[in-house]
Amino acid sequence: MRQMTIKKKITLWYTGIIAVVLGTILVLVLLFVDKVGISATEEEVSAAVTGFSSNINFQDDSFYLEGDTEFYDDGIMFCIYDKNGRLLYGTIPTQFPKETILKSNTPRVITSTNRKWMVYDTVYSYGDNEELWVRGITSIHSMELFMQTSEKLLLIVYPLLIVLIGAIGYFMIKRALKQVDLICDEVENISNGKDLSKRLSLPKAKDELYELSEKFNEMFERLEFSFEKERQFTADVSHELRTPVAVIISQCEYLLENEKLSAEETEEIEVILKQARRMSKLTGEMLMIARNEQGEQHLMEKLDFGLLCELVTEELQAKAREKNIHITLQKPDDLFMKGDQTLLLRMMMNLINNAINYGKSDGHIDIILKKENNRIIGEVKDDGIGISKEHLDKIWERFYRVDKSRSRENGGTGLGLSMVRWIINLHQGTIRVESIEGIGTSFIFQFPLL
Numbered sequence: 001m002r003q004m005t006i007k008k009k010i011t012l013w014y015t016g017i018i019a020v021v022l023g024t025i026l027v028l029v030l031l032f033v034d035k036v037g038i039s040a041t042e043e044e045v046s047a048a049v050t051g052f053s054s055n056i057n058f059q060d061d062s063f064y065l066e067g068d069t070e071f072y073d074d075g076i077m078f079c080i081y082d083k084n085g086r087l088l089y090g091t092i093p094t095q096f097p098k099e100t101i102l103k104s105n106t107p108r109v110i111t112s113t114n115r116k117w118m119v120y121d122t123v124y125s126y127g128d129n130e131e132l133w134v135r136g137i138t139s140i141h142s143m144e145l146f147m148q149t150s151e152k153l154l155l156i157v158y159p160l161l162i163v164l165i166g167a168i169g170y171f172m173i174k175r176a177l178k179q180v181d182l183i184c185d186e187v188e189n190i191s192n193g194k195d196l197s198k199r200l201s202l203p204k205a206k207d208e209l210y211e212l213s214e215k216f217n218e219m220f221e222r223l224e225f226s227f228e229k230e231r232q233f234t235a236d237v238s239h240e241l242r243t244p245v246a247v248i249i250s251q252c253e254y255l256l257e258n259e260k261l262s263a264e265e266t267e268e269i270e271v272i273l274k275q276a277r278r279m280s281k282l283t284g285e286m287l288m289i290a291r292n293e294q295g296e297q298h299l300m301e302k303l304d305f306g307l308l309c310e311l312v313t314e315e316l317q318a319k320a321r322e323k324n325i326h327i328t329l330q331k332p333d334d335l336f337m338k339g340d341q342t343l344l345l346r347m348m349m350n351l352i353n354n355a356i357n358y359g360k361s362d363g364h365i366d367i368i369l370k371k372e373n374n375r376i377i378g379e380v381k382d383d384g385i386g387i388s389k390e391h392l393d394k395i396w397e398r399f400y401r402v403d404k405s406r407s408r409e410n411g412g413t414g415l416g417l418s419m420v421r422w423i424i425n426l427h428q429g430t431i432r433v434e435s436i437e438g439i440g441t442s443f444i445f446q447f448p449l450l
C-alpha cells in the first residue's frame, strides 16, 4: 500500500482534532442555550402568575377579581380553577391538554401532540378550607422551533465548515512544505545527474529547512571530496601501472624473438604476454573512465560517423576472419555528427569486438546505420551466443560479465559496455540491447545528426 504523504497525515490529524473540538463546543452551546431558555421561561411564567394573582381579592369565604383583570399578558394565558380542578375563569389554549393536573409552585414542560408548553400553578387557601388555583400557560414552541432549526442548520454548516478548514489547512501545509518538495527535486536532480559539484539553493528564511539544505550541501561536499579522491586514486594507479606493464609486454615480445627458446618456454612467455596485454587494456580503460569522471574536456568535432564505422570494421575484419565471421556494413552517405573521434572509435570497437568475441564461428555481424528524424540510428547485430534475460540489465555495470572465464579468454575486462554507454551519453545519445540466448544480440543506439 502506498504510504500517506506527510501533508495528508497532518491535514487529517488537524482536521480530525478541530472537528471533534468544534463539534463538542457546538453541542455544549446548544445544550446551554436550551437550558438557559427554559429556565428564563420558567422564571417569566412564575413571576407572571404571581403578578396576575394580585388581581384576586379574598374576603372570608369568597373572592372577587379586579374589574380590569386581563387573562392574557405578553404570550402567557391565565386560568383560575377551584379546588376540584374545575375551570372558573380564563380560556385554555386549544391544543393544551385540559386534563393536566394542578401542581403547586412547580414549573413544568407539558408536551401535547406537536407542541410544548410551560405551565406554572400556584394555590391560595381562603375561607373555610377553600382553595383557588391560578395557572399560567405559555407556549415554548417558538423556542423549540428555533433550537430545531439551529440544529438542522448546524448539521449542514458543520460538515461544510470542516471541509473548508481541511482544505485551508491542506493548502497552508502544502505551502509550508513546498520547500521540502523543492529540496527533494534538487537532490534527485543532483543524484540523477551524478554531478556532485552542484549544491542546493538555500531558502530565504533561516528556518529548519534552511538548516536541512545546508546539511545536504555539506553531505554533497563530503561525497564529492571522497569520490574525487577515489577517482584520483584510480587514475593514479592506472597511470603508474602503464609503464611497468608496457615494459613487461616489450620484454616478452623481445624474448619471443629469441629462436633458441624451447616450445615450453615460448608457451610460458606467451601466457605472460597475453595477461600483460589484458592488464594494459584494463589500465587504459580505467584511466579513460577515471579521467572522464574527473570531467576531462573532450574534443567535439564534426565527423562522418559512417566513415568512422568503416574504419573500425576494416580494422576488425582480420580478427573476425579467425572465427570465419562475416561482417557487413550498411550506411547512407554523409552521416555527420559532432563528437570525439577517439571515443566514438572506442565505442564501435567495443561493440564489434564483443560481437566477434561472443559470436559463433561461421557467424554474421551486421552493422546497419540509418538517418531518422534528424538522428543517426545504429545497430550492431550478431548471431552469437546471446544473453539471457536475467543478465540483460546488468551487462552495463562495470566488471559485470555473464561468463567470466569466456570473457577472460577473449581478453575482456568487463568495462567495455559501461564505456560504450557513457560515450553514447556524452554524445546525447541512448543505447539499448535486445538479445535471445542462443540466437543472437543487437545493440541499438542513436545520436543527434549535425
Ligand code: ADP
Pocket: 350, 354, 355, 358, 359, 382, 384, 385, 386, 387, 395, 400, 401, 402, 403, 407, 411, 412, 413, 414, 415, 416, 417, 418, 441
Ligand atoms: P567484456 O570485456 O567482458 O566483454 P563488456 O562490458 O564489453 O565486458 O560486456 C559485458 C558482458 O556482456 C560480457 O562479459 C558478455 O557476457 C556480455 N556481452 C557483451 N556483448 C555481447 C554480445 N554481443 N553477445 C553476447 N554477450 C555479450
